[in-house]
Amino acid sequence: MKREVRGLTHAAVVGMLIGLSGCDQKASTPEMPPQSVQIQVMKKQSVAVHTSLPGRTDAFEIAQVRPQVTGVIEKRLFREGADVVAGQQLYQIDPSRYKAVYDTARGQLAEAQAAEVTARAKLNRYRGLVQSHAVSQQDYDDALAAEKEAQGRILNAQGQVESAQVNLGYTKMYAPISGRISRTLITVGALVTANQTDNTAIITRLDPIYVDVNLPAITLLRLKRELADGRIQRQEDGKVPVKVTLEDGSVYEHTGQMALSEVNVDTATSTVIVRAIMPNPDKLLLPGMYVHAQLDEGVDPAALVVPQDAVTRNTHGDPQVWVVKPDNTVDLRQITTGQTVGSSWIVTSGLKEGERIVVEGLQKIAPGAKVDPHEEASQPAASATSPVDQNSQKSQ
Incomplete structure (x- = not known):
């Protein structure tokens, strides 16, 4: 009996020693140091x-070159794809018909001017005679009206001359702006018409x-x-x-x-x-x-x-x-x-x-x-010229 008690006592002492040894090992375990991080x-x-x-x-500018009168293209005066300047002639339309109309209008203007000279001279004569009652007041009034009518014919003839001159000028097609001209869309000998919807060429500034x-x-x-x-x-x-x-x-x-x-x-x-x-x-x-x-x-x-x-x-x-x-x-x-x-x-x-x-x-x-x-030793600074992309996703 005494031998069993001694054995139990010895076992308890050994258990206590082992327990104390485990406590010492736990107490001696070092704590983990703080994690090293880089900051900004x-x-x-x-x-x-x-x-x-x-x-x-x-x-910046685009000009569509189109004819203003009807006629046949006689000449092309530019190189396709070249640079042209405003006022440079591009095409020549047959001007013969428009030259004839212009000459006729000038002749009608000359006739109107001659008739006005005769009417004015007659009016000047009647102005002095009507005061001395050598001619009637009616004759003077008729001479005055004839002179004014002659002036009206002159104005009408001048308008015809200007219109014919404009059409004659339109037979020369000029570049409206400076820029690079496209390929020509018509050839020499082609018939163009006034107010057509098709371009003859396009100039791009x-x-x-x-x-x-x-x-x-x-x-x-x-x-x-x-x-x-x-x-x-x-x-x-x-x-x-x-x-x-x-x-x-x-x-x-x-x-x-x-x-x-x-x-x-x-x-x-x-x-x-x-x-x-x-x-x-x-x-x-x-x-x-x-x-x-x-x-x-x-x-x-x-x-x-x-x-x-x-x-x-x-x-x-x-x-x-x-x-x-x-x-x-x-x-x-x-x-x-x-x-x-x-x-x-x-x-x-x-x-x-x-x-x-x-x-x-x-x-x-x-x-x-x-x-x-x-x-950080050197923080990346935002350059004043760094791009800001507004297409980047914005998160809220």
């Missing part, structure tokens, strides 16, 4: 605000050239609101510079400016047509080309910018960032983003200047966790 301190900075939109070029883009109405409202609130400052000269990227991705070397915007919104697309004027001295831009136009709206002098890599999305697609509190614990905060600046977002709400956000190490942190923040 929110600082207000000046950011140029741009709108990049697709558009198409349109001719290429320098300058229009660029028409469709600006979303919501973007126009945002722009006007930000201008009214003073968030965006206009260019000093009040103009909106426009740069163009061609369809092959190359940047057009010349800078234009916005000319106008339509006052009506297209109900089908909810857009407003904005027109820019671009210089085109090398005739590189042609009407109908697809381009991307970048409109420089102005400058946001106090923008908060966060890298796109620092922004995550919740299940609803709302943007959010990890914010480091003063006690170095992190919290997930929802924000509102606007346009993009290079590889960053402009934050319109949800963050304040001086707050710290996590830009690297997001996958290893959880809400309320303590972190070891390290500020």
